Amino acid sequence: MEQHRFEYAAGAPASRRVLVGVVGSGDLEVMIEPGEAGKTSIDVTTSVNGYGRVWDAQLTRVFSAEPRAAMRIRIHDFGATPGVVGMRLAEAFEALASHRDQEPT
Numbered sequence: 001m002e003q004h005r006f007e008y009a010a011g012a013p014a015s016r017r018v019l020v021g022v023v024g025s026g027d028l029e030v031m032i033e034p035g036e037a038g039k040t041s042i043d044v045t046t047s048v049n050g051y052g053r054v055w056d057a058q059l060t061r062v063f064s065a066e067p068r069a070a071m072r073i074r075i076h077d078f079g080a081t082p083g084v085v086g087m088r089l090a091e092a093f094e095a096l097a098s099h100r101d102q103e104p105t
Helices: 052-064 082-102
Strands: 002-009 018-020 029-034 039-046 071-076
Touching (some): 052 082
Parallel strands (some): 039 071
Antiparallel strands (some): 002 039, 018 029
């Protein structure tokens, strides 16, 4: 097992917590919590040794594309491929956005 930490610039804190995936099922799990304003921190626990550069490339692609809410993200990968990681992150961001769209104004 390896652990990696990444940080990216961000906006205001995310509106709520989100959990997608289930570790017990052997599936990639992503947990999101509101973060410190201006910063997203990501902790990755991976079962694949020597995969740090792949994680760096995948997360930089996702978090450099557009400004996102400030989040504290924990990822347990269970050997997931970069494509699955991208899909699971998109699912988590969609859950955050749908919650925001449902809040009363």
